[in-house]
Amino acid sequence: MGQFDGQVAYITGIARGQGRNHALRFAKEGAAVIGMDIADRVADHMTYPPATSDDLAETVRLVEEAGGKILARQGDTRDLAFQQQLVADGVAQFGRLDHVIANAGILTWGLTWELTEEQFTDVVDVNLVGTWKTLKATIPAMLEAGNGGSIVIISSCAGMKAMPAQASYSASKFGLRGLAQTAAKELGPEKIRVNTVHPYAVNTPMGVEDPEGLKAFQKWGRHFPSIMDHYPVASVDDLTDAVFYLSTAAAVTGSEFQIDMGATKV
Template identity: 30%
Template sequence: MIFKGKVAIVTGAGQGIGFEICRMLAEKGTIVVLNDVDQKLADNAAAIINQQYDGKCLSMPGDSSDVDFINNMVANTVKLYHSLDIVIANAGITLFGDFLTFTKESFDKVMGLNLGGSFFLAQAAALQMKQQNEGGAILFTSSVVGHQAVKDLAAYAMTKAALEMLAKNLVIELSPYKITVNTVAPGATLTERTTKEADYEKEWSAITPMGRPAYVTDIAHTALFLVSDQARHITGQTIIVDGGWTSVSILPTGVK
């Protein structure tokens, strides 16, 4: 996959899946704008990547649910690098909560980042890509819970299902400009956050047909394919990366 000389924005990339996507893109010669709401995480992540791939990663911390920040991030990226070829809307928040007592504050927070942030980042990116007249690739990060119900995740799950529908709808809007829009839906994945959970790896290994949860590299490889030129005739699609879990949908013992 040829990425050399391309320019990408990846949100929610201070660690975990987003970081690995940035690292792989930089490895292949992409200039990567790495976003995270946590400035320390973003700066440290960019520094690690630049130690390996000098000058390929720029930290741009900020709240990717804020439309003004999104527009400024896209504008600053283009000002610095003169183009924008790839955008991966990976930022998101998971808030567990019983449906009957879920608060409006929590609801607005999940919707604002997971849906609003992704929607308006795609909008800003598409406007720039349209102006460039060379096509582009947009990728959303969904989840297996957009396909399989899990207790206490009603609000989060509906955002993930909605992102997959958004990708389908944008096929109509953006295909005339040769912009692809796809979604990757990770299952259980070993990240800095999940490995802190007791028995996470053991439990998910037992209920995943392939015998283990995903590594961040599994998700990142799929993401890179979907934003590559090799996938330029794939749009409006979702690839689930879950080791077969959604085929059997066995819940962890802690989830009833």
């Protein structure tokens, strides 16, 4: 028996990294997965490798290889109609919706006054507005199912402690805290819990394969250290462990769960 037998999870950004790991582990624990990813370059100003349609196909293959059920489509979190249709089709196929993991996001680098308009608005639109659209698309299905459930929003330690050269990213991730707090208060009476997770560096292309991130660390390193020098980068399993805990912790809502090696305390 699995921890999530008979349940259904909606996960954004599943093509690789954290999202793929969440999808695979939910499937291994018995949940059907409804997933999406843009699986393409979101913006020209991204300086780390983008996910691809092949990555998304590999996630589907891995989930099915593990015996899981999955409905996955390529699309943009900023496209509300796309998300609403995917949710409707997923619920029609699997019968319910229990968990939402709002994982999709992008990062760009630059000084506050030197960022282009696109660098600021693209990041806020994907990370904050796109997550709101994820909630707008999924919450009605959770309410209709009447099973309660859990929403986990992946923010960042940059949403707890603003970082230099990350004005748009930090603003979007701070914004997710407010969004989550509001939703937690609204959905408490419906037995739906809403929490945020705040990672520091994670072993994904965004986390470790961005040359601009390395430059920022070299220039403003005093703002980026963690407490755990022996464990500088979290694994994707570290993040899924946190998501699993929050998805099952009946007494936890409105929390801000930091998987940051102590970085927000430095």
